[in-house]
Amino acid sequence: MSMKIRYQLQRGEFLLDVDFQLPVKGISALFGPSGCGKTTCLRCIAGLEKPQQGFFMLGDQGWQDSAQSHFIPAYQRAVGYVFQDAALFPHLNVQANLLYGYKRLRNRAAQIKPDEMIDLLRLSKLLDRSVENLSGGERQRVAIGRALLGNPDLLLMDEPLSALDASSKAEIMPCLEQLHQQLSIPILYVSHSADEVAQLADQIVLMDKGRVVAQGPSHEILTRLDLSLAQSPEASAIIDATIESHDNEFSLSRLAFSDQHISLPILDLAAGQGVRIIIHARDVSLALEHHANTSILNILPVEVEAISEINAAQMLVRLSVGGQKLLSRITRKSASVLELKIGQRLYAQVKSVSLL
Numbered sequence: 001m002s003m004k005i006r007y008q009l010q011r012g013e014f015l016l017d018v019d020f021q022l023p024v025k026g027i028s029a030l031f032g033p034s035g036c037g038k039t040t041c042l043r044c045i046a047g048l049e050k051p052q053q054g055f056f057m058l059g060d061q062g063w064q065d066s067a068q069s070h071f072i073p074a075y076q077r078a079v080g081y082v083f084q085d086a087a088l089f090p091h092l093n094v095q096a097n098l099l100y101g102y103k104r105l106r107n108r109a110a111q112i113k114p115d116e117m118i119d120l121l122r123l124s125k126l127l128d129r130s131v132e133n134l135s136g137g138e139r140q141r142v143a144i145g146r147a148l149l150g151n152p153d154l155l156l157m158d159e160p161l162s163a164l165d166a167s168s169k170a171e172i173m174p175c176l177e178q179l180h181q182q183l184s185i186p187i188l189y190v191s192h193s194a195d196e197v198a199q200l201a202d203q204i205v206l207m208d209k210g211r212v213v214a215q216g217p218s219h220e221i222l223t224r225l226d227l228s229l230a231q232s233p234e235a236s237a238i239i240d241a242t243i244e245s246h247d248n249e250f251s252l253s254r255l256a257f258s259d260q261h262i263s264l265p266i267l268d269l270a271a272g273q274g275v276r277i278i279i280h281a282r283d284v285s286l287a288l289e290h291h292a293n294t295s296i297l298n299i300l301p302v303e304v305e306a307i308s309e310i311n312a313a314q315m316l317v318r319l320s321v322g323g324q325k326l327l328s329r330i331t332r333k334s335a336s337v338l339e340l341k342i343g344q345r346l347y348a349q350v351k352s353v354s355l356l
Contacts, residue, residue, distance in 0.1 A: 009051035027187045029197045032207035038190040047074030080147030080155045086139035088131040095127040101150025137168035194234035223325040225308035235281040258322030281327035283352040298350035
């Protein structure tokens with residue numbers, strides 16, 4: 001089962017011209033700079049734009065085929081849409097906003113019940129509150145809940161965190177990750193934040209000037225040195241690991257991947273559970289030898305796979321470790337001192353690790 005997307009839409013001098021497929025599961029991110037066509041593509045999928053040439057299939061559901069003059073209008077598409085602005089109904093309280101779509105399901109069986117959604121998004125204490133008295137993060141949680149209680153076959157999210165401050169983003173990210181883990185509804189997530197994409201996406205579609213530049217699993221796209229994600233200040237890599245043990249004395253958890261280990265602040269998760277961690281390129285330094293007298297706990301043997309120049313002062317290095325990838329951003333002077341070359345064996349000193 002796949003999602004097939006093909007659109008050509010002319011808007012003045014701008015041309016959206018995309019043709020790609022995505023799995024009908026997990027979170028797929030459309031990533032790129034402002035004005036590259038991400039939102040326009042989402043609006044075409046929702047039926048809010050009718051491109052001159054268009055084709056869209058979600059599994060066996062055909063929503064558009066311009067060659068056959070077939071177009072399902074927006075109101076007949078089983079799609080949930082979360083905008084940058086939560087767009088809640090101001091005359092309804094939180095509970096009434098949430099139930100707005102649920103009450104209109106008619107003959108469609110609900111995939112998730114209101115009580116389950118309220119618990120998942122931590123909304124139980126807000127139900128009687130006016131939406132005018134909610135924080136930005138709370139408003140977006142209500143908007144996500146309302147969209148999902150409409151029982152969509154596809155959830156579209158158009159930069160839902162872009163208008164939020166750092167604390168509101170920190171409040172809502174765990175909810176998005178919970179949705180990812182617990183719901184089977186495919187999500188198309190638009191963002192120009194490399195950190196958001198790295199934390200949430202299973203698949204990434206990289207866009208620029210109305211076209212698809214690259215697409216693939218997030219592990220691969222994040223670490224391709226020729227693409228903008230790796231060149232950004234937020235450049236990072238994802239590692240799949242398993243919780244091996246916990247050190248209660250020092251409040252650390254030990255994670256294993258292949259024959260390597262990494263430690264991070266203790267996790268409230270059972271040994272044997274699989275996790276994903278994110279490591280930013282800026283947090284990885286390189287050394288020719290394994291240093292024992294250092295405060296850095298995570299030192300990994302790596303091999304240089306690729307080297308790229310970011311600017312006159314900085315280099316980006318892709319590393320292989322235990323069958324997975326890391327990125328390291330270092331100065332050109334450091335690269336010269338280390339005499340970096342493809343195939344060279346080094347030690348990566350990881351200063352910070354975060355759980356996804």
